[in-house]
Amino acid sequence: MPLSRARPIDDLYAAVAEYELVLVPDAPLASALNRRLDRPHLGTFATTPRRLAAGRREQAEDRLAFLELIEQTELSWKQASYIVGNILQCWEYQGSSRAILEYDGYADAATETAVEHISSLDTTSRRLSRYQIDDDCDLAVVGIEQFTPLERSILPDEFDMFSPLTEEEFDPAPFHVFDSTAGIIDAVVEAITADTAEDVAVVLNGGSEYSALVESALEAEDIPFYGGPGFIDDPDHRTFLQLLRAAHNGSDTRVRSMRPLLSRLGLSIDIEHDEKRLHELDAPAAAWVSEFSDDIHEHTFGSALDEYEGQTGVELPDFREELSRLGIAHDSVTDAGVDRLAFYLQTYEVPVDRENEGVLLADASAAAFVDRPVVFYLGLDDSWTQTPPRRPWIEMDDQYQRNIRQFQLLLQNGVQQYYLVQDTRGGDPITPCLYFEDLLEEDIDRFSDFAHTVHNRTFQDLGNGFEKHALDVEPEWIDAISQSSMNSYVNSPRDYFFSKIVQSPDKDYFKEGNLFHDFAEFYVNHPDAVDDGTIDEVVDVMLDEVRPFLRSVDADVHRTEYRLGLETIVQYLDENEPAADDLPIDGGSSSWGNFFAEYFDRTIDSSLTERWFSDDDLGIKGKIDLIHRPHRLLDYKSGSKKRASQVVKGAAMDPPSDKPNFQAILYLAYLRTLNPDEQLEFRFFHFLETLDDAVTGTLDFEDTLTTIPYHPTEFTPYVRSEAMFERLLDDGSNACQKTLSKASYADYAAVFEDHDLPDTRDSDELIDSAFGAALEARLKDAVGDYKYVEKGCKQILREFSRLRSRRFFVDDLDAFEEFVDECLVEVNRRRAGEERFPIDGPGGEPNYRYVDNRDLLLEDD
Numbered sequence: 001m002p003l004s005r006a007r008p009i010d011d012l013y014a015a016v017a018e019y020e021l022v023l024v025p026d027a028p029l030a031s032a033l034n035r036r037l038d039r040p041h042l043g044t045f046a047t048t049p050r051r052l053a054a055g056r057r058e059q060a061e062d063r064l065a066f067l068e069l070i071e072q073t074e075l076s077w078k079q080a081s082y083i084v085g086n087i088l089q090c091w092e093y094q095g096s097s098r099a100i101l102e103y104d105g106y107a108d109a110a111t112e113t114a115v116e117h118i119s120s121l122d123t124t125s126r127r128l129s130r131y132q133i134d135d136d137c138d139l140a141v142v143g144i145e146q147f148t149p150l151e152r153s154i155l156p157d158e159f160d161m162f163s164p165l166t167e168e169e170f171d172p173a174p175f176h177v178f179d180s181t182a183g184i185i186d187a188v189v190e191a192i193t194a195d196t197a198e199d200v201a202v203v204l205n206g207g208s209e210y211s212a213l214v215e216s217a218l219e220a221e222d223i224p225f226y227g228g229p230g231f232i233d234d235p236d237h238r239t240f241l242q243l244l245r246a247a248h249n250g251s252d253t254r255v256r257s258m259r260p261l262l263s264r265l266g267l268s269i270d271i272e273h274d275e276k277r278l279h280e281l282d283a284p285a286a287a288w289v290s291e292f293s294d295d296i297h298e299h300t301f302g303s304a305l306d307e308y309e310g311q312t313g314v315e316l317p318d319f320r321e322e323l324s325r326l327g328i329a330h331d332s333v334t335d336a337g338v339d340r341l342a343f344y345l346q347t348y349e350v351p352v353d354r355e356n357e358g359v360l361l362a363d364a365s366a367a368a369f370v371d372r373p374v375v376f377y378l379g380l381d382d383s384w385t386q387t388p389p390r391r392p393w394i395e396m397d398d399q400y401q402r403n404i405r406q407f408q409l410l411l412q413n414g415v416q417q418y419y420l421v422q423d424t425r426g427g428d429p430i431t432p433c434l435y436f437e438d439l440l441e442e443d444i445d446r447f448s449d450f451a452h453t454v455h456n457r458t459f460q461d462l463g464n465g466f467e468k469h470a471l472d473v474e475p476e477w478i479d480a481i482s483q484s485s486m487n488s489y490v491n492s493p494r495d496y497f498f499s500k501i502v503q504s505p506d507k508d509y510f511k512e513g514n515l516f517h518d519f520a521e522f523y524v525n526h527p528d529a530v531d532d533g534t535i536d537e538v539v540d541v542m543l544d545e546v547r548p549f550l551r552s553v554d555a556d557v558h559r560t561e562y563r564l565g566l567e568t569i570v571q572y573l574d575e576n577e578p579a580a581d582d583l584p585i586d587g588g589s590s591s592w593g594n595f596f597a598e599y600f601d602r603t604i605d606s607s608l609t610e611r612w613f614s615d616d617d618l619g620i621k622g623k624i625d626l627i628h629r630p631h632r633l634l635d636y637k638s639g640s641k642k643r644a645s646q647v648v649k650g651a652a653m654d655p656p657s658d659k660p661n662f663q664a665i666l667y668l669a670y671l672r673t674l675n676p677d678e679q680l681e682f683r684f685f686h687f688l689e690t691l692d693d694a695v696t697g698t699l700d701f702e703d704t705l706t707t708i709p710y711h712p713t714e715f716t717p718y719v720r721s722e723a724m725f726e727r728l729l730d731d732g733s734n735a736c737q738k739t740l741s742k743a744s745y746a747d748y749a750a751v752f753e754d755h756d757l758p759d760t761r762d763s764d765e766l767i768d769s770a771f772g773a774a775l776e777a778r779l780k781d782a783v784g785d786y787k788y789v790e791k792g793c794k795q796i797l798r799e800f801s802r803l804r805s806r807r808f809f810v811d812d813l814d815a816f817e818e819f820v821d822e823c824l825v826e827v828n829r830r831r832a833g834e835e836r837f838p839i840d841g842p843g844g845e846p847n848y849r850y851v852d853n854r855d856l857l858l859e860d861d
């Protein structure tokens with residue numbers, strides 16, 4: 001069925017204006033009709049059945065009934081809430097408070113007790129059950145299909161009915177599709193001023209993210225609003241409840257989980273501390289919360305509220321009154337008690353006094369009418385679909401029809417309607433409200449299936465759409481890039497961009513790694529200052545520094561790990577003493593100093609450790625942990641060991657690896673400028689890799705090292721050389737040695753003269769290539785058509801692949817330097833605003849395991 005056009009409220013008023021009494025299904029429609037009343041009228045004109053029967057505004061009878069049950073019975077809070085909901089709901093649909101006892105699945109002793117208490121309360125349902133409109137009343141009923149059976153029970157035998165829907169069809173305005181929730185909120189707020197607030201309504205799902213965001217945005221712009229935040233939405237009410245919860249979380253609570261609470265309390269802690277335990281943080285801002293948490297079991301709810309009011313300087317009389325009404329003001333603050341309080345506040349709407357001025361925030365599930373000329377609808381996704389309760393006293397089809405009629409009416413409020421939606425979230429399509437498919441009789445999977453307009457920029461006004469504003473700022477040109485930035489940029493340029501503007505918290509492994517690095521540098525400079533006693537002291541210091549990150553139960557494990565790691569570093573440096581004082585690297589040492597040099601009051605003056613370099617000609621920069629030899633750089637690693645083939649694969653450029661790792665190739669490219677035409681090495685020292693062996697005293701340093709050689713020649717001349725032929729002859733596999741022993745170097749070299757060696761590290765590609773076929777043919781001609789020759793040729797080609805996969809050659813470093821130049825051009829072009837930093841890198845979709853700012857990457861935009 002198509003959408004039916006709603007009757008304008010002015011037309012509806014004209015139709016019912018002469019009646020003595022007008023009943024409508026919801027209060028906003030009644031208020032709209034009453035505002036249009038243009039003649040003297042004695043008593044009530046337009047109202048809802050409940051307001052008519054109660055003689056007052058409707059009260060939250062479910063809350064009143066709940067408070068009665070927890071005070072007068074032994075029912076648990078959740079049990080009382082469940083029973084209250086069932087009784088009132090059944091009463092609404094069956095017309096009697098005792099009707100629920102006719103259903104076997106619900107007729108138990110607890111329910112019967114609850115029925116007796118609730119039936120005696122002065123609730124709106126009780127008044128409605130006893131009310132009857134006089135037969136001689138000149139009555140008009142609007143939208144009787146939306147009335148429940150209990151509401152219909154007050155109607156006389158004769159009355160006139162009016163439908164809020166006409167027989168005309170309604171075509172919704174085009175949807176405005178945004179790429180983010182923030183874009184929608186910005187669009188709404190920029191379209192409203194304090195002067196126009198009275199003309200605007202915003203309809204949304206009250207439980208969605210839009211609710212809190214639009215309230216905050218309006219508040220920030222000093223635009224008045226009402227209808228949105230409830231009792232629990234009051235920032236101080238919510239913060240106090242969060243404080244009670246946090247106080248029971250234990251000593252392992254991290255700063256990140258407490259940040260909203262700390263912010264509301266006016267306590268500031270730098271984001272670098274996010275991963276640390278609050279109770280171990282030496283910061284004044286954490287002291288009060290820690291002390292409050294330590295003493296929580298000595299507090300009652302009332303005294304805890306006193307503490308909160310004293311700390312924040314606010315008074316919360318309404319919250320204190322609610323604690324008294326619940327009878328828990330003098331109860332101890334237990335974990336279970338906090339759960340009960342949270343359950344109550346999340347389940348029941350506590351009445352709050354508010355001024356009805358400004359923008360009207362309307363919940364999509366609450367009513368069908370919003371009497372404002374301009375109405376924004378936010379979201380309109382499947383969360384707007386109301387699922388009828390599955391209870392035996394509810395006719396599901398009837399309730400569904402009520403919901404879909406309400407949805408039709410809701411969409412047509414105001415003179416101007418604006419439907420603001422997202423088409424995707426996190427790359428996945430957002431499903432529109434399911435009522436659309438039934439109403440439009442079409443298959444609709446996403447909002448882009450509707451007529452729509454896409455918006456990606458700032459909303460300027462309701463008529464003109466969006467504009468992009470340019471900033472008159474001269475971008476800073478980047479001359480060099482580090483290996484970590486290269487890794488991030490190649491994986492995802494946009495993640496790289498955000499990493500430059502968004503501060504990240506410290507991590508335990510960063511802290512540990514830095515301390516290990518500082519100790520290694522300290523030991524190279526002052527080996528005489530370190531003995532077993534010093535290592536014990538260093539371990540204690542490291543534990544103190546990292547303690548805010550660690551659970552108390554993990555301290556002993558880390559103590560053992562730290563000691564063995566330090567001892568492994570000392571032993572390796574003793575057995576492999578650095579010797580490269582004559583290598584000129586002029587960038588200077590680490591700019592932030594050395595922790596242990598400061599701790600032991602020593603200076604760092606070695607030209608071998610923590611050396612910075614920056615080469616604008618190559619476009620690269622970095623920090624070298626240790627210049628171990630003139631031809632070898634060493635990097636300390638506390639993480640898991642990677643094989644040489646993994647490191648080389650991580651430096652791939654065409655296409656890039658899904659785990660980019662350009663450290664070795666970047667540092668070797670720089671070292672090549674200092675040692676041209678020499679064989680070089682980049683060595684990773686994984687000093688925690690052999691902890692088990694270190695415990696048993698069987699440490700083999702070869703198990704801790706990953707060495708990446710660089711050969712000052714291109715790969716093809718390297719494997720074509722006579723030296724390689726001799727190496728394969730002496731050290732190759734059996735079939736390889738046997739084959740080459742019966743051939744000559746001339747036979748071997750001739751293949752390279754006639755055929756190009758493929759540029760691949762894949763052994764199967766080499767074997768299946770024209771080069772592979774030529775090698776086999778040539779050696780069979782020289783040796784004979786034997787099986788071992790065929791096998792030997794495959795072994796030769798597999799050795800080529802192994803060599804290419806475990807080291808770098810001139811062509812690799814040359815290609816890398818060109819790749820860096822291309823990346824820098826892209827980076828600087830994007831920094832200048834000529835194009836956006838894309839999410840996908842040169843290799844396509846990023847590897848999200850290595851993305852640091854996942855929440856900031858808006859896909860499909």
